[in-house]
Amino acid sequence: MSIPHLFSYTTLLIFFVLLSCPSWAQLSAAAKGQEVHQLYCSPCHGPRGEGNGSLAAKLQPPPTNFTDKKQISTLTDDHLVELITKGGGPVHASPIMPSWAPILRPEDVRNVVTYIRTLSRK
Ligand code: HEC
Numbered sequence: 324m325s326i327p328h329l330f331s332y333t334t335l336l337i338f339f340v341l342l343s344c345p346s347w348a349q350l351s352a353a354a355k356g357q358e359v360h361q362l363y364c365s366p367c368h369g370p371r372g373e374g375n376g377s378l379a380a381k382l383q384p385p386p387t388n389f390t391d392k393k394q395i396s397t398l399t400d401d402h403l404v405e406l407i408t409k410g411g412g413p414v415h416a417s418p419i420m421p422s423w424a425p426i427l428r429p430e431d432v433r434n435v436v437t438y439i440r441t442l443s444r445k
Pocket of ligand 1: 359360363382383386403416417421
């Protein structure tokens, strides 16, 4: 096998190993989700998702604390995606939680769910 061939096979192999490694994809999804969270969610849910954003004190019920493992672990990804997309009202939560369908793309919603999950994993 010539050197150029060997090189390209190795490059391909490394490429596919990286591609199939879920933590890389997860990492970038969570990072993108964090940007979405800082922009749109942190005023209520807090800069670190602790439910203590600048508007939180005025809201009843208070915004959910995403670092509360007990609460967040009971919620499925499907529920979170639906709630973030449609808002609290249609899923029997408080309508203070807005619908993000007009603003966020479906992939933004999935990324922010990935990010929220990282907050309660510690
Ligand atoms: C105007 C304030 C406000 C903003 C902005 C906001 N939320 Fe909320 N959110 C709430 C409130 C209030 C609740 C609590 C609803 C309840 O307990 O019924 C909540 C609840 C939630 C829950 C938990 C629902 C459950 O079933 O326990 C999730 C997840 C959530 N919000 C995600 C987000 C995301 C993601 C964003 C940004 C894209 C966001 N929220 C922006 C006010 C807000």
